[in-house]
Amino acid sequence: MCVSFLLYTKFYETHIIESDIIKKGGIIMTKYMQDNNLHNKTMILTGHGEIATAPDTVIIRLGIQTTGENLSQIQAENARISQSIIQVLQRMGITDIKTHQYSIDKVYDYEDGRQIDRGFSVRNILEIRTNDLETVGNIIDASVNAGANIVDLISFDVSGREYYYQQALNMAILNAIQKAQSITMNLGLSSTAVPVKIVENTVMPFPVQREFAAVTPIMPGTVNIEANVTVDFVY
Structure with missing residues (x-):
C-alpha cells in the first residue's frame, strides 16, 4: 500500500x-x-x-571462547578453532564472514572474600551474513561441530x-x-x-x-x- x-x-x-x-x-x-x-x-x-x-537476510554471530592460565596457549587454541569454523563455512559456500568481536579478559574467582586469579579468557565472535535462510540450521550445526561454543545472535532482516x-x-x-x-x-x-x-x-x-x-x-x-x-x- x-x-x-x-x-x-x-x-x-x-x-x-x-x-x-x-x-x-x-x-x-x-x-x-x-x-x-x-x-x-x-x-x-x-x-x-x-x-x-x-x-530475506539472516545475520548470525557465533564463535569460540577459550580459557586457561597460559595466554599464548589459549590464544593459539582459539585461533585454530576459529580458523576451522571459517573453513567449514567457506566449504558450505558462505563468503560473507567477518570478525565481530575479539577480546582478552582476566578471569577471577572469589573465595571467602579473596580474589583468586584463574588466568585468561579469549573470545572471538564471527559475524556471518547470508540470503539463503534455509541454511541457517546447517550453519549453526556445522559451526558447533567445528568447535564453536558461543551463539550470540540469530537475526532475520529485510x-x-x-x-x-x-x-x-x-x-x-x-x-x-x-x-x-x-x-x-x-x-x-x-x-x-x-x-x-x-x-x-x-x-x-x-x-x-x-x-x-x-x-x-x-x-x-x-x-x-x-x-x-x-x-x-x-x-
Whole structure:
C-alpha cells in the first residue's frame, strides 16, 4: 500500500500538493503555516503505520571462547578453532564472514572474600551474513561441530528496508488524517481539519531475533517495519 501526499486532495477543499510541502529534519511543514489568520484552533494527533514482510537476510554471530592460565596457549587454541569454523563455512559456500568481536579478559574467582586469579579468557565472535535462510540450521550445526561454543545472535532482516519504511510512513500519515476526520465529524464541526505540520518520530528498527536451539531448523517468521508521526491540524 503506497499513499501519496496527494491523497490530501481527497479530504480537503483546499488542496495540498507536493510543492506545498517542505520536509527538513524529519518535520514536514505546509505553506498553511504562513496563513495563521485562517484558523485559530489546533489539535495534535499521532499516526501509526506498520508493514509486515518476509525476511530475506539472516545475520548470525557465533564463535569460540577459550580459557586457561597460559595466554599464548589459549590464544593459539582459539585461533585454530576459529580458523576451522571459517573453513567449514567457506566449504558450505558462505563468503560473507567477518570478525565481530575479539577480546582478552582476566578471569577471577572469589573465595571467602579473596580474589583468586584463574588466568585468561579469549573470545572471538564471527559475524556471518547470508540470503539463503534455509541454511541457517546447517550453519549453526556445522559451526558447533567445528568447535564453536558461543551463539550470540540469530537475526532475520529485510533488504530494501527504506522502501517498506516509506510505505509505513505514508500509512501513519493517513492514519492521523483519518483520526482528524473522525474527531471533526463526531464533534459536528463544519470546518475541515488541515494538517500544517507533520513530525516523523524515529522508530529504532529491531530485526527479528531467534534464540539458538540445539535442534534446528530455525524459522525466520516475519519482519515488522513501523513508522510513527505527530501531526498538527488547524480547523
